[in-house]
Amino acid sequence: MMVNRRRGEISARLDGKDYRLCLTLGALAELESAFATQDINGLVQRFASGQLASRDMAAILGAGLRGGGNDLTDEQVLGMQCDEGVVGFARIVAELLAVTFGEPESAGTANP
Numbered sequence: 433m434m435v436n437r438r439r440g441e442i443s444a445r446l447d448g449k450d451y452r453l454c455l456t457l458g459a460l461a462e463l464e465s466a467f468a469t470q471d472i473n474g475l476v477q478r479f480a481s482g483q484l485a486s487r488d489m490a491a492i493l494g495a496g497l498r499g500g501g502n503d504l505t506d507e508q509v510l511g512m513q514c515d516e517g518v519v520g521f522a523r524i525v526a527e528l529l530a531v532t533f534g535e536p537e538s539a540g541t542a543n544p
Contacts, residue, residue, distance in 0.1 A: 440532045441500065444524045446512045453496035453524070455532040462498075466491045479529050486510075486518075489525050496528045 433450045435441035441454045455463070460472065467488075469475050484492070487510075494506040514520035 437531050442496075442524070442527050442531055444514075446514055448513075451497055451502055452500035453493070453528050454499040455492075455496050455528060456499035459495035459499035460532075462495045463491065466495075476533055479533070484525065489521055492525050492528065493521065 433443045433452060435443045435452055439454065440456075441452055444451050444453055460475065463469075463475055464471065467475060467478055469478060487506075490506050490509045493512075494504060494509040497504050497509065514524070516523065
Protein backbone atom coordinates (compact mmCIF):
# COMPACT_ATOMS: atom_id res chain seq x y z
CA MET A 433 0.00 0.00 0.00
CA MET A 434 1.36 3.37 -0.99
CA VAL A 435 1.11 6.10 1.62
CA ASN A 436 2.32 9.67 1.57
CA ARG A 437 3.93 10.53 4.91
CA ARG A 438 4.15 14.19 3.87
CA ARG A 439 0.35 14.23 3.91
CA GLY A 440 0.36 12.53 7.31
CA GLU A 441 -0.50 9.06 6.03
CA ILE A 442 0.78 5.80 7.46
CA SER A 443 -0.06 2.17 6.82
CA ALA A 444 -0.86 -0.39 9.49
CA ARG A 445 -1.69 -4.07 9.46
CA LEU A 446 -4.74 -4.86 11.58
CA ASP A 447 -6.74 -8.09 11.55
CA GLY A 448 -4.39 -9.33 8.82
CA LYS A 449 -5.34 -6.48 6.46
CA ASP A 450 -3.37 -3.39 5.44
CA TYR A 451 -5.03 -0.06 6.19
CA ARG A 452 -4.20 3.57 5.42
CA LEU A 453 -4.50 5.94 8.39
CA CYS A 454 -4.46 9.73 8.32
CA LEU A 455 -5.46 12.35 10.86
CA THR A 456 -7.27 14.70 8.50
CA LEU A 457 -8.73 18.00 9.68
CA GLY A 458 -12.05 16.21 10.21
CA ALA A 459 -10.33 13.44 12.18
CA LEU A 460 -8.59 16.03 14.36
CA ALA A 461 -11.92 17.81 14.98
CA GLU A 462 -13.37 14.43 15.97
CA LEU A 463 -10.51 13.93 18.46
CA GLU A 464 -10.92 17.45 19.88
CA SER A 465 -14.51 16.52 20.66
CA ALA A 466 -13.64 13.04 21.98
CA PHE A 467 -10.96 14.41 24.31
CA ALA A 468 -12.93 17.57 25.22
CA THR A 469 -10.13 19.92 24.19
CA GLN A 470 -10.68 23.47 22.95
CA ASP A 471 -8.17 23.33 20.10
CA ILE A 472 -5.23 21.57 18.43
CA ASN A 473 -2.87 22.78 21.16
CA GLY A 474 -5.01 20.97 23.72
CA LEU A 475 -4.69 17.77 21.70
CA VAL A 476 -0.93 18.18 21.38
CA GLN A 477 -0.60 18.69 25.15
CA ARG A 478 -2.77 15.65 25.84
CA PHE A 479 -0.79 13.44 23.47
CA ALA A 480 2.57 14.78 24.69
CA SER A 481 1.77 13.55 28.19
CA GLY A 482 2.33 10.01 26.92
CA GLN A 483 -0.51 8.76 29.11
CA LEU A 484 -3.13 7.26 26.85
CA ALA A 485 -5.74 4.73 27.92
CA SER A 486 -6.78 1.86 25.64
CA ARG A 487 -9.95 3.76 24.68
CA ASP A 488 -7.80 6.81 23.87
CA MET A 489 -5.69 4.71 21.52
CA ALA A 490 -8.85 3.25 19.96
CA ALA A 491 -10.24 6.78 19.40
CA ILE A 492 -6.99 7.89 17.73
CA LEU A 493 -6.81 4.75 15.60
CA GLY A 494 -10.49 5.03 14.70
CA ALA A 495 -10.15 8.67 13.66
CA GLY A 496 -7.00 7.84 11.69
CA LEU A 497 -8.67 4.89 9.96
CA ARG A 498 -11.71 6.98 9.02
CA GLY A 499 -9.40 9.80 7.87
CA GLY A 500 -7.69 7.23 5.67
CA GLY A 501 -11.00 6.34 4.01
CA ASN A 502 -12.02 3.31 6.06
CA ASP A 503 -15.57 2.98 7.38
CA LEU A 504 -14.94 1.64 10.89
CA THR A 505 -16.37 2.59 14.27
CA ASP A 506 -14.34 2.91 17.45
CA GLU A 507 -16.15 -0.19 18.75
CA GLN A 508 -14.94 -2.15 15.70
CA VAL A 509 -11.41 -0.85 16.30
CA LEU A 510 -11.58 -2.09 19.91
CA GLY A 511 -12.14 -5.61 18.55
CA MET A 512 -9.24 -5.54 16.10
CA GLN A 513 -6.03 -7.50 16.47
CA CYS A 514 -2.47 -6.36 15.83
CA ASP A 515 0.36 -8.83 15.22
CA GLU A 516 2.43 -7.13 17.93
CA GLY A 517 -0.43 -6.90 20.43
CA VAL A 518 -0.73 -3.81 22.61
CA VAL A 519 2.84 -2.79 21.80
CA GLY A 520 1.92 -2.79 18.12
CA PHE A 521 -1.12 -0.62 18.71
CA ALA A 522 1.01 1.82 20.72
CA ARG A 523 3.60 1.90 17.92
CA ILE A 524 0.91 2.64 15.30
CA VAL A 525 -0.56 5.45 17.43
CA ALA A 526 2.92 6.93 18.05
CA GLU A 527 3.76 6.80 14.34
CA LEU A 528 0.44 8.39 13.36
CA LEU A 529 0.90 11.21 15.87
CA ALA A 530 4.52 11.72 14.76
CA VAL A 531 3.63 12.14 11.07
CA THR A 532 0.72 14.42 11.97
CA PHE A 533 2.40 16.70 14.50
CA GLY A 534 6.10 16.08 13.83
CA GLU A 535 8.70 14.23 15.81
CA PRO A 536 9.25 15.50 19.35
CA GLU A 537 12.41 17.56 19.69
CA SER A 538 15.17 16.11 21.80
CA ALA A 539 15.86 18.05 24.97
CA GLY A 540 18.97 20.15 24.68
CA THR A 541 19.22 19.77 20.90
CA ALA A 542 19.47 23.06 19.03
CA ASN A 543 17.83 23.45 15.65
CA PRO A 544 20.26 24.39 12.87
